[in-house]
Protein backbone atom coordinates (compact mmCIF):
# COMPACT_ATOMS: atom_id res chain seq x y z
CA UNK A 1 0.00 0.00 0.00
CA UNK A 2 1.28 3.49 -0.81
CA UNK A 3 1.67 5.28 2.50
CA UNK A 4 1.08 8.63 0.77
CA UNK A 5 -2.47 7.78 -0.23
CA UNK A 6 -4.72 9.36 2.37
CA UNK A 7 -7.07 7.27 4.45
CA UNK A 8 -10.69 8.20 4.87
CA UNK A 9 -13.38 6.81 7.14
CA UNK A 10 -16.88 6.52 5.72
CA UNK A 11 -20.08 4.63 6.58
CA UNK A 12 -20.06 1.07 5.28
CA UNK A 13 -22.60 0.12 2.62
CA UNK A 14 -23.95 -3.28 1.58
CA UNK A 15 -21.49 -3.22 -1.33
CA UNK A 16 -18.72 -3.56 1.27
CA UNK A 17 -20.08 -6.81 2.77
CA UNK A 18 -17.78 -9.20 0.86
CA UNK A 19 -14.70 -7.04 1.41
CA UNK A 20 -15.41 -6.64 5.12
CA UNK A 21 -15.89 -10.35 5.58
CA UNK A 22 -12.58 -11.02 3.83
CA UNK A 23 -10.73 -8.51 6.00
CA UNK A 24 -12.29 -10.07 9.09
CA UNK A 25 -11.19 -13.58 8.02
CA UNK A 26 -7.67 -12.50 7.03
CA UNK A 27 -7.22 -10.40 10.16
CA UNK A 28 -8.24 -13.27 12.46
CA UNK A 29 -6.05 -15.79 10.61
CA UNK A 30 -2.96 -13.57 10.64
CA UNK A 31 -3.30 -11.37 13.70
CA UNK A 32 -5.25 -13.44 16.24
CA UNK A 33 -3.17 -16.58 15.75
CA UNK A 34 -0.73 -15.41 18.43
CA UNK A 35 -3.41 -15.77 21.11
CA UNK A 36 -5.62 -18.66 19.96
CA UNK A 37 -5.12 -22.31 19.08
CA UNK A 38 -5.05 -23.63 15.51
CA UNK A 39 -8.40 -25.29 16.17
CA UNK A 40 -9.97 -22.00 17.28
CA UNK A 41 -8.63 -20.12 14.25
CA UNK A 42 -9.77 -22.90 11.90
CA UNK A 43 -13.32 -23.01 13.29
CA UNK A 44 -13.73 -19.23 13.89
CA UNK A 45 -15.55 -18.74 10.56
CA UNK A 46 -17.03 -22.18 9.90
CA UNK A 47 -20.66 -21.70 8.91
CA UNK A 48 -20.30 -17.93 8.63
CA UNK A 49 -20.85 -15.92 5.43
CA UNK A 50 -20.40 -12.41 4.05
CA UNK A 51 -24.18 -11.99 4.24
CA UNK A 52 -23.98 -11.62 8.03
CA UNK A 53 -22.44 -8.24 7.24
CA UNK A 54 -25.41 -7.15 5.16
CA UNK A 55 -27.53 -7.20 8.31
CA UNK A 56 -24.88 -5.44 10.42
CA UNK A 57 -24.46 -2.81 7.70
CA UNK A 58 -28.20 -2.16 7.62
CA UNK A 59 -28.00 -0.84 11.21
CA UNK A 60 -25.62 1.92 10.07
CA UNK A 61 -23.06 1.03 12.73
CA UNK A 62 -20.17 -0.09 10.54
CA UNK A 63 -17.54 2.40 9.43
CA UNK A 64 -14.81 1.54 6.97
CA UNK A 65 -11.30 2.89 6.47
CA UNK A 66 -10.36 3.18 2.81
CA UNK A 67 -7.53 4.53 0.69
CA UNK A 68 -8.08 5.01 -3.03
CA UNK A 69 -11.38 3.10 -2.59
CA UNK A 70 -9.58 0.05 -1.21
CA UNK A 71 -10.87 -1.30 2.11
CA UNK A 72 -8.19 -1.27 4.82
CA UNK A 73 -10.19 -2.01 7.95
CA UNK A 74 -13.45 -1.38 9.76
CA UNK A 75 -15.12 -0.83 13.08
CA UNK A 76 -18.64 -1.37 14.35
CA UNK A 77 -19.65 1.05 17.08
CA UNK A 78 -22.55 2.96 18.56
CA UNK A 79 -23.10 5.25 21.57
CA UNK A 80 -21.67 3.48 24.62
CA UNK A 81 -20.10 0.57 22.75
CA UNK A 82 -17.40 -0.53 20.33
CA UNK A 83 -18.19 -3.97 18.96
CA UNK A 84 -15.27 -4.77 16.70
CA UNK A 85 -12.31 -3.28 14.96
CA UNK A 86 -10.22 -5.12 12.40
CA UNK A 87 -7.44 -3.99 10.09
CA UNK A 88 -6.32 -5.98 7.03
CA UNK A 89 -3.04 -7.74 7.89
CA UNK A 90 -1.24 -6.09 4.97
CA UNK A 91 -2.35 -2.62 6.19
CA UNK A 92 -1.27 -2.85 9.85
CA UNK A 93 1.42 -0.69 11.44
CA UNK A 94 0.44 2.43 9.47
CA UNK A 95 -1.95 4.13 11.85
CA UNK A 96 -5.20 2.66 10.46
CA UNK A 97 -6.11 1.01 13.78
CA UNK A 98 -5.40 4.33 15.53
CA UNK A 99 -7.67 6.27 13.15
CA UNK A 100 -10.47 3.72 13.45
CA UNK A 101 -10.28 3.47 17.24
CA UNK A 102 -10.21 7.24 17.77
CA UNK A 103 -13.20 7.55 15.45
CA UNK A 104 -15.05 4.71 17.23
CA UNK A 105 -14.30 6.26 20.65
CA UNK A 106 -15.77 9.57 19.49
CA UNK A 107 -18.93 7.80 18.32
CA UNK A 108 -19.14 5.70 21.49
CA UNK A 109 -18.81 8.78 23.73
CA UNK A 110 -21.56 10.67 21.87
CA UNK A 111 -25.10 11.25 23.12
CA UNK A 112 -23.97 11.75 26.72
CA UNK A 113 -22.28 8.38 27.16
CA UNK A 114 -19.44 8.47 29.68
CA UNK A 115 -18.28 4.85 29.50
CA UNK A 116 -17.26 2.73 26.50
CA UNK A 117 -17.44 -1.05 26.75
CA UNK A 118 -15.69 -3.48 24.46
CA UNK A 119 -15.23 -7.25 24.31
CA UNK A 120 -11.69 -7.58 23.03
CA UNK A 121 -9.85 -10.52 21.55
CA UNK A 122 -6.89 -11.56 23.74
CA UNK A 123 -4.34 -10.37 21.16
CA UNK A 124 -5.91 -6.89 21.04
CA UNK A 125 -5.98 -6.26 24.82
CA UNK A 126 -2.62 -4.38 24.83
CA UNK A 127 -3.78 -2.27 21.86
CA UNK A 128 -6.92 -1.10 23.67
CA UNK A 129 -4.89 -0.70 26.86
CA UNK A 130 -2.80 1.95 25.09
CA UNK A 131 -5.96 4.04 24.65
CA UNK A 132 -7.05 3.86 28.29
CA UNK A 133 -9.24 0.76 28.26
CA UNK A 134 -9.02 -1.33 31.43
CA UNK A 135 -9.79 -5.01 31.81
CA UNK A 136 -13.00 -5.68 33.77
CA UNK A 137 -13.20 -9.46 33.49
CA UNK A 138 -12.52 -12.50 31.39
CA UNK A 139 -15.27 -13.54 29.03
CA UNK A 140 -15.91 -15.73 25.99
CA UNK A 141 -18.35 -16.28 23.17
CA UNK A 142 -19.30 -19.31 21.11
CA UNK A 143 -19.05 -19.27 17.32
CA UNK A 144 -21.73 -20.90 15.11
CA UNK A 145 -19.28 -23.83 14.72
CA UNK A 146 -19.50 -24.41 18.48
CA UNK A 147 -15.91 -23.38 19.19
CA UNK A 148 -15.44 -21.15 22.23
CA UNK A 149 -13.34 -17.99 21.88
CA UNK A 150 -11.96 -16.44 25.06
CA UNK A 151 -12.15 -12.66 25.25
CA UNK A 152 -11.62 -9.83 27.70
CA UNK A 153 -14.29 -7.33 28.71
CA UNK A 154 -12.75 -3.87 28.82
CA UNK A 155 -14.05 -0.43 29.72
CA UNK A 156 -12.97 3.16 29.31
CA UNK A 157 -14.38 6.23 31.05
CA UNK A 158 -14.46 9.63 29.39
CA UNK A 159 -11.34 11.49 30.54
CA UNK A 160 -12.17 14.33 33.00
Ligand SMILES: CC(C)(COP(=O)(O)OP(=O)(O)OC[C@H]1O[C@@H](n2cnc3c(N)ncnc32)[C@H](O)[C@@H]1OP(=O)(O)O)[C@@H](O)C(=O)NCCC(=O)NCCS
Pocket residue numbers: 027028031032083084085086087088091092093094095096097098099119120121123124125126127130
Ligand atom coordinates in the same frame (compact mmCIF):
# COMPACT_ATOMS: atom_id res chain seq x y z
C1 LIG B 1 -4.95 -4.36 16.84
C2 LIG B 1 -5.04 -3.73 15.43
C3 LIG B 1 -6.43 -3.12 15.24
C4 LIG B 1 -3.97 -2.63 15.32
O1 LIG B 1 -4.09 -2.03 14.02
P1 LIG B 1 -2.89 -1.19 13.35
O2 LIG B 1 -3.41 -0.52 12.16
O3 LIG B 1 -1.69 -2.07 13.18
O4 LIG B 1 -2.57 -0.14 14.50
P2 LIG B 1 -1.77 1.24 14.33
O5 LIG B 1 -0.70 1.09 13.30
O6 LIG B 1 -2.75 2.33 14.11
O7 LIG B 1 -1.11 1.39 15.76
C5 LIG B 1 -1.59 2.32 16.71
C6 LIG B 1 -0.78 2.15 17.99
O8 LIG B 1 -1.12 0.90 18.59
C7 LIG B 1 0.05 0.09 18.74
N1 LIG B 1 -0.36 -1.29 18.51
C8 LIG B 1 -0.79 -1.85 17.36
N2 LIG B 1 -1.10 -3.15 17.55
C9 LIG B 1 -0.85 -3.40 18.85
C10 LIG B 1 -0.97 -4.57 19.66
N3 LIG B 1 -1.42 -5.74 19.20
N4 LIG B 1 -0.61 -4.46 20.96
C11 LIG B 1 -0.16 -3.29 21.49
N5 LIG B 1 -0.03 -2.15 20.77
C12 LIG B 1 -0.38 -2.22 19.47
C13 LIG B 1 1.03 0.62 17.72
O9 LIG B 1 2.36 0.34 18.09
C14 LIG B 1 0.72 2.09 17.74
O10 LIG B 1 1.33 2.69 18.86
P3 LIG B 1 2.26 4.01 18.70
O11 LIG B 1 1.33 5.07 18.17
O12 LIG B 1 2.73 4.27 20.09
O13 LIG B 1 3.31 3.65 17.73
C15 LIG B 1 -4.73 -4.78 14.32
O14 LIG B 1 -3.52 -5.43 14.62
C16 LIG B 1 -5.81 -5.82 14.17
O15 LIG B 1 -6.73 -5.66 13.37
N6 LIG B 1 -5.68 -6.94 14.94
C17 LIG B 1 -6.55 -8.09 14.80
C18 LIG B 1 -7.97 -7.74 15.01
C19 LIG B 1 -8.44 -7.84 16.41
O16 LIG B 1 -8.09 -8.74 17.14
N7 LIG B 1 -9.29 -6.85 16.73
C20 LIG B 1 -9.92 -6.76 17.98
C21 LIG B 1 -11.27 -7.36 17.93
S1 LIG B 1 -12.33 -6.51 19.05
